[in-house]
Each structure stands twice: as C-alpha cells, then as structure tokens.
Amino acid sequence: MKSVKVVVVGAGVVGLSTAVCIAEALPFCSVTLLADKFSPNTTSDVAAGIMFAAQFPDVPQEQQKNWYKDTFDHLLKIAESKQSPEAGVMLFSGYQIFKEVPVQKKPIWAEFVFGFRLMSDRELERFPDHKFGQAFTTIKCECTSYLPWLEKRFRKAGGMVEQRKVNSLEELSGSYDIIVNCSGLGSKTLVDDSQVYSVRGQVLSVQAPWLKNFIRDGDGKTYIFPGIHSVTIGGTRQDDDWRMEVSKEDTEGILQRCCRLEPSLSKAKILHEWVGLRPSRKNPRVEREEVPMHGRKVPVVHNYGHGGYGVTLAWGTALDALGLVRQCLHEMLPQARL
Template sequence: MDSDVIVVGGGVIGLTTAVTLAESGRRVTVWSRDPYTDTTSAVAGGLCWPYRVEPEERAAAWSLRSFHVLSALAGRPGETGVRLVDGTMADTRAEDLGTWADGVPGLRAAHRDELPDGHEAGVRARVPLVDMRTHLAYLERRLASAGAVLERRAVTSLDEAGRAAPVVVNCTGLGARELVPDAEVRPVQGRIVIVENPGVDTWFVATKGSAEETTYLLPHPYGLVLGGTAREDVWDTGPDPAAAEAIVRRCSPFHPGLAKARVLEQRVGLRPFRSSVRIEAERLPGGALCVHNYGHGGGGVTVSWGCAEEAARLVATGDQAARTDR
C-alpha cells in the first residue's frame, strides 16, 4: 500500500483532516469526486461561529480550537483567506452561548446604539471570517507541501478505500447518507446572494434557531455576502430569483446602499446536518480502520480544526490498538 490513510472527501472537513494527518507524518491520499470549487464548503459564508452543529458542548470545544487556528492564519489573509472582522450577532445573549462565549477574547454584550431597530439584544465579537475558496486552495497547497496526494475519483464504498490503505477517514458530508449509509444525514439548503459592497466593513447576523430564513451580511474581498436560507430536507441547488430577491430585501434595511447594489452571483449549497456530528471509529468488513468525521451541519469551517484533531486522535488510537493486537 502506498498510503497509510485514505481521506474520503475534499471539502473543508476532509482537507483539514488530511492536513492534520499528513503533517503528523502519515502518508495520506485524499479521494475527492469534486474539485474544491464544487463542494458545499466553497459556497459557505465562512463566519467562524457555531451554527446548526450538535452536540452543543462538544461543538463549542471544536469551535474554540478552530477559532485559535484560524485566528493565527488571519495574519496572512491573502494566502489563507482568513481575516479577523468585528461584527454583531443579534437576538443573542452571551449567557446563551455557553463555553464558546467564554473562550472568545473580547466577546461582549452589544450596546443599545450598536443594535439595529427591532433588535433588543446581541453580542459583539471579533472572529475569523473566511473566504472559503481562497482557504480551500490554501489547504490543498498545504496538503501538497506535507507530501500528501489528492486524487479526483468517485468512491462507491468505504471498503474500496479500505482495500487501498489500512485506515480510512470518512469526511463525505452529505455523501455519507448513501455511502455509509446513514439516513440521519439530511440536507439543509443554504442560499446566499453576493452583491457589490456599498461600504459594509463589519459582519451582522440575525438568526433564530431553526428558522428557515436568516439575515446576515458578511463583507468579503470578492463582495458582500447576503443571506440566507436554511431549508431542511430541500435538495434543490438551482437558481431561485424570488428567493434571491427576498434575501436582498431582508438585508437592505441594514445599509442604505444595499437596495441598489449590483448583484454579482447567487450560490446554493446543501449543509450536511445530523442530530449529532459523527466522529467515531469502527472496523470495516475487510479489516481496515474507518474513522467517521461527518454531519457538521452549518458549522463546517467553524469546527474544522477541532474535529480534524479529534479524528486524528482516533486514528492514532486505532494504530496503537492494532500494534498491541499484533
């Protein structure tokens, strides 16, 4: 075998996991059906904040670890796609955020004059905001520098990967629904609109739990991301002019220039939601160790490094167990 580990999936979860393993000295090959530009990760708005990812306590720990890694990468934004940006999470109180709020430096309650009309509470924080396409390209370069190999190939079964390496890490996101198979993995459709930025330099989010319609403004180098939707069990990724117009209409009151801002693009992705992120190990029928790392919902980049390191620990534990058995 040419590889110690096959990582299946080339989105942000697969690439961060592969980087973590390769930089620890393992020979890693990534199997990804799609280029990173066609993954759900490439569509994401990229705000580092736990959203639709469970269980909450573990997600907070994964998120804080990722927060620190991404914050360090923000020193090279042109290369990594990561910047630290101030913003407001409306309709939220710090005490409702648990250990996540405790670990984010400077996170505080928003003052009344920092909140738009109609919003009585909120928190302010400076957090990583990630240009996902730039970041995914950075991860691929970092992967190559660590000696790993990236192959474009579809995978019909995890056993197929298990015949190519003694360890498989399953980072297939929504694809795990069929590949595992795991019917608990469900799509949550996310639609965003990108417009020319009329001068917004801070992020703003107003969302309530499982609401299908959310409101957010995320300033990126390529434009201002306006969002969004969170529609459960919706598989459609096609254009929807009415939905795009509704997003712009919801966001327009938060900046006077938005109503006339030129629309650049509409993007749609399917978040891989699961009632609980699955990070656990099992043996495949052929004997290979399989570590699952999927079901991250709307928090992929937010938990990416924390989950990658946990998956890597399971790989190491499995390696140790195999040596002991021998």
C-alpha cells in the same frame, strides 16, 4: 518507506483539514485524499465562513468548546500571519442581533472571540425590529481561497490527491489500511447513515466595499458578511431540500431582509448567486469503527455531519479524527512510536 496507507474521502473544509492534520502529524503514513469534487465546486465554497457555532444536543459541552477553540486558534494564527490574504482568513467585527432576548445571553464560544459584549441601547436603535444584540470580533474564512491553500499545504506534507467518485468504502479496502470518511452529505449513501439530511442554503455575493462590519440575525437565516473582495449576504435554511438551482424567490427574499438591516445594500451590485447543501445531522459524527470488508476488519474513522458549522469546527474535529487514527495505528503497530 511509508508503511501505512491512509485514505481520506471528501475534499470539503472538513476533509481537507483532516487530511492535513494526518499528513503533517504522521509523516510515516502515506495519505491520499479522494473526492469527486474539489474547490471551487464543494459545499464549503458556498459557506459564508464566519466563526460562529450552535450547540449540538448530545455532544459534551466541553468537547464542543474544544472544537471551537482549536479551530479559532488555528485560523487566528493564519489571520495574523503573512499568509492571511492567500488563505482568505481575516479578523472581522460586527453584531449578532435578536428579535427576542435569548435564554442564553452569552454563548459557549463567547470566551474565545475577542471583545464579546452586549450591545448598547444606542447601537440597537439602528435595528428597530430587534431587542437584543451581541458585539464581538471573530474570524472570517473564505473557502474559495482557504481550500486551495489547504490543498497546497497537504501536498507539501507529502499528501496525494486523486479526483474520483467513491461509490462504497469496500472498493477502498484493498488499497488502504485506514479509511477516514469526511464525505458530508455523501455519508447518507456511502455508510447508509439515515440521520444525514440536507439543509439548502442560498447566498448572494454583492459589491458593497463601504460595508466593513458583519450583521447576523439570531435566526441564522439573515446575514451580511463583508469579505476581502465582496460582501456575502444570505440566506436560507431549508431542511431536506436538495435543489441546487438558484431560486429567484429566495434571491428577492434575501435582498429584502438584508436591505431592511442595511439599507445601503439597495445600491449594491449583485456579482454572483450560489446554492449549497449543508451536510446536516442532529450531532456531528466523529468516531471510529471496525467494518468487515473482504474478509477482514478495516478501521474506519468518521468525521462528518457539521451542518452549517463546518468552517467553525473543522480543525477541532480534524484533531479528534487524528487522535482516532492514532488509536487505530497503536492497535495495528503496537511497537511504533506515534
């Protein structure tokens, strides 16, 4: 009999990764995943899904590197397996280019991707507006395939899924022993976190099967990412913008910028236009607290605020969240072998 009831709130890439980690590592726990939106209607479904990270100011660099490495290793194992097509995870190569030479020529994640090197002058000739570039092979994770695959893995581990809107953590305290909050933007109201803000992203899916290599401008706003079925081009980074409607002006801007980098895109057919709101925060919140609810202190583990790097860091922060759940269990069940 499963003695401890754990609930994970949120079914984006962070929530599903966390739910899978807990369900697989702690089989004596009953794990339920609660969310009002599931794939294909989550913010993660809009993500371009490239393994690429920025640095957060107040998170130890070693911890950030671990988050990246753990996620890269997890996705690499899938990319090299027969499950790669179903999971939508694959290796792909390309360039990141800069209009000005960056202060940090070699990012902290360079040691984990394959073949990282600086671009040659000859390679940069095709990008006359850019002075510096990096070439490497990384991983692309297409969440419209990956999230359903993760959910199937979660159910296989004994996890239960329920679609419903959670208005407050208090409403869960009577039914669950540990609450894991992966609600992304929802944390702004769910746990009254004023540090959470939206960064609006608009992307296009186009038909351009001749493109094989990714191109990403170092400003983070312009990118071309070939995928299994189509090419994702983008994008926008609009702070505190909550509009979910597709903007014609943004579409035109994206096409103009991407065609400047890759002129052949002018011949590509537009298949779809999407908008997603990145759940951003100065630093991701991966921590635990005891919250008074209905006369008792309920352990709450938080894992949210990844911004545009959810796919990149999800498995790494999920493993940290699992560690925090283990800590809660040690205090609740001191004799248990965890």
